Amino acid sequence: MARVGLTAERLARAGAELADEVGFDQVTVSALARRFDVKVASLYSHVKSSQDLRTRIALLALEEMADRGAAALAGRAGKDALAALANVYRDYAREHPGRYAAARLRLDPEAAAASAGGRHAHMTRAILRGYDLTEPDQTHAVRLLGSVFHGYVSLELGGGFDHSAPDSEETWTRILDALDALLRSWPAA
Amino acid sequence: MARVGLTAERLARAGAELADEVGFDQVTVSALARRFDVKVASLYSHVKSSQDLRTRIALLALEEMADRGAAALAGRAGKDALAALANVYRDYAREHPGRYAAARLRLDPEAAAASAGGRHAHMTRAILRGYDLTEPDQTHAVRLLGSVFHGYVSLELGGGFDHSAPDSEETWTRILDALDALLRSWPAA
DNA sequence: GGGATTTGCCTATAGCTTGTAGGTAGCTGC
DNA sequence: GCAGCTACCTACAAGCTATAGGCAAATCCC
Numbered sequence: 329m330a331r332v333g334l335t336a337e338r339l340a341r342a343g344a345e346l347a348d349e350v351g352f353d354q355v356t357v358s359a360l361a362r363r364f365d366v367k368v369a370s371l372y373s374h375v376k377s378s379q380d381l382r383t384r385i386a387l388l389a390l391e392e393m394a395d396r397g398a399a400a401l402a403g404r405a406g407k408d409a410l411a412a413l414a415n416v417y418r419d420y421a422r423e424h425p426g427r428y429a430a431a432r433l434r435l436d437p438e439a440a441a442a443s444a445g446g447r448h449a450h451m452t453r454a455i456l457r458g459y460d461l462t463e464p465d466q467t468h469a470v471r472l473l474g475s476v477f478h479g480y481v482s483l484e485l486g487g488g489f490d491h492s493a494p495d496s497e498e499t500w501t502r503i504l505d506a507l508d509a510l511l512r513s514w515p516a517a
Numbered sequence: 518m519a520r521v522g523l524t525a526e527r528l529a530r531a532g533a534e535l536a537d538e539v540g541f542d543q544v545t546v547s548a549l550a551r552r553f554d555v556k557v558a559s560l561y562s563h564v565k566s567s568q569d570l571r572t573r574i575a576l577l578a579l580e581e582m583a584d585r586g587a588a589a590l591a592g593r594a595g596k597d598a599l600a601a602l603a604n605v606y607r608d609y610a611r612e613h614p615g616r617y618a619a620a621r622l623r624l625d626p627e628a629a630a631a632s633a634g635g636r637h638a639h640m641t642r643a644i645l646r647g648y649d650l651t652e653p654d655q656t657h658a659v660r661l662l663g664s665v666f667h668g669y670v671s672l673e674l675g676g677g678f679d680h681s682a683p684d685s686e687e688t689w690t691r692i693l694d695a696l697d698a699l700l701r702s703w704p705a706a
Numbered sequence: 707g708g709g710a711t712t713t714g715c716c717t718a719t720a721g722c723t724t725g726t727a728g729g730t731a732g733c734t735g736c
Numbered sequence: 737g738c739a740g741c742t743a744c745c746t747a748c749a750a751g752c753t754a755t756a757g758g759c760a761a762a763t764c765c766c
């Protein structure tokens with residue numbers, strides 16, 4: 329009875345890979361067991377449920393994205409920082425569509441609190457230090473940026489911009505320009 | 518053997534209701550059969566597969582949203598039109614979260630072509646007639662608006678803005694103001 | 707080193723879901 | 737009123753989630 333060395337950690341990582349290969353909603357306990365060449369029931373010693381597995385993958389993805397974001401923001405400010413963080417999200421989503429989908433999973437409050445969600449919000453606020461916004465406008469802007477990043481990436485990943493000109497790359501650049509301009513002259517209430 | 522009067526149409530409608538009640542990804546052929554008090558296999562005469570059912574719900578939702586959008590846009594222009602269409606999406610998503618999720622389903626090209634997707638793009642372009650944008654900026658703007666609408670609604674629905682001030686209502690208003698301002702002074706390339 | 711304990715993976719089982727094949731009862735048209 | 741179509745049925749196969757209980761490998765401890 330050879331021991332493979334399963335842990336919740338390894339399962340989450342393998343689940344993340346699986347998600348990128350076959351899509352997040354195709355990640356099942358069964359598929360993961362097959363990948364480790366192990367019986368399904370064995371996984372339940374490490375993971376509470378299918379939902380628990382998904383949550384772990386989501387937390388992993390959020391953490392990875394936050395790490396990349398932090399690295400990208402280091403030493404940058406203003407529009408430079410804006411573009412850097414935006415590209416982190418977009419590139420991550422294109423490299424790891426399954427993980428990105430996982431990161432969009434609705435977490436229960438407890439998991440959300442333990443997640444890297446706070447780091448993400450913090451990074452967006454850091455960007456806004458390069459612009460002249462005070463509360464509550466800063467929060468409005470944080471939410472706008474979050475919406476655009478997530479919305480664009482999600483539509484692009486869904487193939488929404490595939491078959492029409494101009495190409496997505498150009499639009500992305502121009503949207504970042506537009507956001508920069510908007511933040512520099514944010515309209516008063 | 519009482520006949521219930523199942524049709525693909527009725528199944529899609531009931532599926533949409535079910536989605537709003539329990540979430541789109543909880544919509545199963547089995548659950549729908551229970552709802553009609555009918556055996557599961559009976560549904561397969563009307564619907565090719567679980568995927569087919571989901572697609573029909575998605576098409577229904579896209580159509581409903583497009584109808585609402587068209588009604589809201591009638592007689593409006595400029596910022597008025599912008600806010601009207603934006604609110605259609607947001608309100609629809611809040612009234613019908615399951616249907617909204619369905620509308621985000623990735624459709625195969627054939628289904629996409631037969632969907633109301635074209636009407637949605639057309640409506641967004643109609644709004645931009647109130648602003649001074651020429652191609653390719655108009656397309657960039659269409660994509661930006663789509664991203665913001667979808668992104669914001671999606672984050673809001675996910676509870677992202679629930680536990681922090683200011684409330685989502687205010688942010689939404691200010692984002693629409695900001696988009697209007699941005700479209701009026703869209704930065705040159 | 708060897709017994710006790712913990713831990714990792716196992717078999718077995720039950721319930722739920724998707725999907726197919728083939729049968730039967732009810733409606734429709736003539 | 738009966739022929740034929742259609743709607744719904746039973747039966748079944750296969751896959752996924754989840755739990756219970758068992759055996760063996762690793763680890764602890766003297």
